[in-house]
Amino acid sequence: MEVVKTTVNESEISSELDLFSDLSLTASAKRKIKDEVGEYLKEQILLAVGEAESPISGERFPALAKSYKKFKEDNNLPGKANLEFTGAMLDALDFKPTTDGIKIGVFGSEAGKADGHNNFSGDSTLRKRRFLPGDGQKFKEEIMTEVNRIVVDAVAESVEIPVAEIKEVETKAELMDILNDMFPDFSFAEIREAILRNEELLELLDEHNLLQFLNVRKS
Amino acid sequence: MSVKVKVKVMLKGIEQKINSVYIHDRKTVNEIGRFVTEGMLDAMGKGLSPVRGFGRFVAYKAQRQSSRLNAALKSLSGSKAGKRIARQMLKKEIVKAESGYYPETTYIKEHYPDKTTRPVNLKLSGELWERIDYELTQDGKAIELGIFGYDKIATIARVHNTGERLDIPQRKFLPTGKGEAFIISLTRLIKDIYLNRINDIIKVLNR
Numbered sequence: 001m002e003v004v005k006t007t008v009n010e011s012e013i014s015s016e017l018d019l020f021s022d023l024s025l026t027a028s029a030k031r032k033i034k035d036e037v038g039e040y041l042k043e044q045i046l047l048a049v050g051e052a053e054s055p056i057s058g059e060r061f062p063a064l065a066k067s068y069k070k071f072k073e074d075n076n077l078p079g080k081a082n083l084e085f086t087g088a089m090l091d092a093l094d095f096k097p098t099t100d101g102i103k104i105g106v107f108g109s110e111a112g113k114a115d116g117h118n119n120f121s122g123d124s125t126l127r128k129r130r131f132l133p134g135d136g137q138k139f140k141e142e143i144m145t146e147v148n149r150i151v152v153d154a155v156a157e158s159v160e161i162p163v164a165e166i167k168e169v170e171t172k173a174e175l176m177d178i179l180n181d182m183f184p185d186f187s188f189a190e191i192r193e194a195i196l197r198n199e200e201l202l203e204l205l206d207e208h209n210l211l212q213f214l215n216v217r218k219s
Numbered sequence: 220m221s222v223k224v225k226v227k228v229m230l231k232g233i234e235q236k237i238n239s240v241y242i243h244d245r246k247t248v249n250e251i252g253r254f255v256t257e258g259m260l261d262a263m264g265k266g267l268s269p270v271r272g273f274g275r276f277v278a279y280k281a282q283r284q285s286s287r288l289n290a291a292l293k294s295l296s297g298s299k300a301g302k303r304i305a306r307q308m309l310k311k312e313i314v315k316a317e318s319g320y321y322p323e324t325t326y327i328k329e330h331y332p333d334k335t336t337r338p339v340n341l342k343l344s345g346e347l348w349e350r351i352d353y354e355l356t357q358d359g360k361a362i363e364l365g366i367f368g369y370d371k372i373a374t375i376a377r378v379h380n381t382g383e384r385l386d387i388p389q390r391k392f393l394p395t396g397k398g399e400a401f402i403i404s405l406t407r408l409i410k411d412i413y414l415n416r417i418n419d420i421i422k423v424l425n426r
Contacts, residue, residue, distance in 0.1 A: 040403040043267065046275070047404070050265025050338065076323065076336045084337045086282065087266070091275055146407055153410075196417045197410050211421055 001037075001147050003133050007105070008120040010112065014096075014105025015132045017041075019151060021100040023185045029158035031097075036150050038095035038102045044143050045093060045104075045131050052081045054130055057138050061129040081129060089113045105132055149193065152186055156194040156201060159183070166204060172213040245359045247416040251409055252353035252362045258405045260348060263392055266338030270391045271400045276339035277388040281323040284316035341379055341390060346372050351392075365393050 005016040019033055048055035052063075061081045064072065069079040077085065084090055092110040095102045106114035115121050117129045130137075138144055159182045169175045176188070183191045192214050195201045205211050259269040266275050278286070292309045295302045317323055322334045322343070331343055342348050350372050353364040366376040382389025394400050401409075 036403055039271065040407070043262075043402050043404045046267050047262065047265055050267070078335055078337070082265075082338070084266070086286065087275065087278060087337055087339070090266075149407070150403075193414060196414050196421075202417070212425055214421065 001101070001138070001144060003135060003137060004101075005103075006120050006132075006135055007103070008111070008115050011109070012105060012107050013111045013114045013118060013120055013132065014103040014107070015134070016098055016103040017101045017133075019101035019147075023151070023155070025155065026158045029154045032157070033151055033154045034097045034102050036154070037147050038097070038104065040146065040150060041102075041104050041139070041143070042093055042095055044139070046090060048140075049083050049090065049131050055139055055143060056130050056133050057140050059128075059130045059137075062127045065127075083117060083129060083131070148190065149197075152183070152190045152194040153197055155183060155186070156198040161201065161204065163204065166210070167208055169208065169210055175210055175213045242413060242416055242420070243360055244416070245355060247412060248355055248359060248362055250412050252355070252364060254408055254412060255364060255401065255405055256351055256353055258408055259351065259392065259401075262402065262404075263348075264338065264340050264342070266340060267402070268391050269402055269405060270394045271402050271406075273389075273391045276341070276390040279322055279336060279339055280320040281317055282336055284320050285313055288313045288316055339390070341392060347376055347379075350376070365395075 001017050001019055003015050004018045007014045007016070017037075019037055020030060025033070045055050049061075052061050054061055063069075064079060064081050072085070073079045075085075089106060089110040092106045092108050092114075093104075094107055095104040096107075105111075114132075116124045116126045118124075118132050118134070119126070119128050119130070120132075120134060133139060139147070161182070162178060165178055166175075169178065179188075179191050179195075183194070186194070195205065195214065202211075205214070262269040263276075268274060268276060277283070288309055292306060292313070295305050295309075297305070318325070321327065322331070322336060327334055327343075334343055347366070350366050350368070351364075352367060353362045354367070355362055366373045376392075378384050378387055379390045380393055380395060382391075391399075400406060
């Protein structure tokens with residue numbers, strides 16, 4: 001998942017993310033990925049910001065200036081950098097589908113405020129507290145890992161299962177050939193996890209005693 | 220007459236076995252209950268509904284009133300003198316709104332000095348939060364998660380969850396409606412817990 005484009009203007013500040021341009025997916029898998037990843041990223045941004053932390057790798061939220069901290073506290077708000085005063089900006093955080101993924105950002109009249117924190121324009125004089133990934137940036141590793149899992153799981157749910165071939169499998173190599181055909185763009189570890197999270201695939205492999213070939217590192 | 224208050228959701232375990240071993244053992248289901256409860260409170264604490272599609276919780280009344288009046292202030296029209304008078308009146312109303320409605324009232328400030336206007340977190344005394352709990356069903360295959368009991372706290376919880384009162388906006392924290400689900404972050408967490416359990420079963424099978 002990479003940022004292919006950032007946009008900043010009066011009514012939008014957003015990061016466009018390529019989720020699957022290099023993958024062969026059905027239309028329904030693409031729709032599901034866009035929905036789930038979009039919602040997941042929105043949630044993760046809000047959860048991180050709520051802790052006064054950036055969800056972006058390599059970024060941090062500096063503490064509030066003393067005067068502004070006091071101003072917030074005088075207005076019955078927590079004195080931490082959680083980017084919330086009226087709440088309007090975070091309420092406007094959203095995502096929109098694009099051809100190969102989504103764009104996530106703040107849309108509408110709150111975009112200017114959001115750029116004040118993210119400074120995509122380069123014009124902001126505020127301390128940078130980035131919650132959207134800029135050019136060349138990524139979300140934190142744990143978020144990226146889960147996004148990848150969402151993509152692989154959607155593939156597992158949409159892929160046609162060659163049941164007849166699976167019934168004939170006798171060796172690990174034969175199973176791996178079939179799985180690599182079903183999931184051409186993913187590593188063994190990713191495929192393995194996707195199978196174990198998919199009830200139908202799990203049941204099928206168990207039925208034919210093939211789970212033994214999904215090696216687990218023994219503790 | 221006591222009124223039964225249902226603010227619970229059933230989370231069913233996966234009805235699946237691997238090599239005759241049920242995936243959803245009591246330990247796994249307990250883990251799901253614990254982590255989902257913690258995850259719910261974490262989201263709520265940041266003003267985010269733990270229910271998919273419900274977004275962030277609606278602002279408290281003091282802020283809603285203040286926002287409404289500020290919007291009116293910005294859109295005044297008419298003569299200069301008329302606008303000046305209207306502006307003065309609106310500013311007085313804004314001050315009243317900011318101290319006359321929840322959670323900005325004198326009573327709340329005196330008795331719950333830590334209560335802030337943001338984030339909107341359904342937490343005043345903490346009783347509702349403390350009562351969010353889960354129980355395994357008798358067969359150990361599912362959990363009921365929510366507020367148990369038929370008292371005032373359960374009623375407050377229901378009111379928040381359903382939005383049944385006109386004066387209190389819906390702030391859904393449990394997916395009790397048909398087709399409702401937890402947010403993606405929580406459903407992914409449940410999948411991870413099951414994944415760990417399945418890994419453990421396969422480990423034993425491969426010995």
